[in-house]
Amino acid sequence: MDCEGYCQYKSNPEGCTVYSLRKDCFSKKQKVMTHRMWEKYKDIARKNKLMATRKKLYKVRGSTIERSFADAKGIYGYRYARFRGMKSVQMQAYLTTACQSMKKIALHLTKKGLVAGYFYKVYDFIWFSFTKIKKDYRLLGIPKGFPTICNLSSAFSGNT
Structure with missing residues (x-):
């Protein structure tokens, strides 16, 4: 390596000299x-x-995995980075993934009849919080980048 x-x-050049079809195999001294x-x-x-089994899984991929990426790109803003810097973009990705996971859990639980809308309220609150802070971070005095927990509390109390 x-x-x-x-x-x-x-290839071994000495061993290949005896080989009768050597010219068909390769033209130089050593392959x-x-x-x-x-x-x-x-x-x-x-x-x-x-x-x-893999063929069956591959057919389902379009409605599961690719759908998740499409939602992330189209709905949750993965098309463009909202922030600058590795940590800020990583935090955006974590929050978006958490929202997607919560949505998946809520949909699964409501299909089974275990919960009626509680997780949707939590999901909507977190997503609203993220989009509100993203839009108003300059007005709130939050430095550029992803908001911290301290900044979350000031965002809803009206303090800057």
Whole structure:
């Protein structure tokens, strides 16, 4: 394995001289095959993709995983970063993911008849809080970036 992550396999030039179909196999003195170090894992993934159970899961993917990404991009603002800096964008991602998870839990519980709207109220409150602070952070005196817990309390009390 070389420093760039490639595995090189070289043929033995002395052993190939006796081989009668050598000209069909390769034209130079020595043949070198190069593979990435994770090529075997890609082969395993390709084999798994062709299994019957994997094909069924792949058909469902569009309505589950891809739907979640589409919601994040379209509804929750993943199309553009609202803040600047790694920590601020990471906090936006955490809050958005938490909101998506709460929505999923609320939908699941309401389908089972275990709760009637309580989680929706919590979800709406958190999402409203996030969007209100995002829009009014300059008016509230909150520094640029994701609001902290201290800033959340001042946002709803009207203090700056």
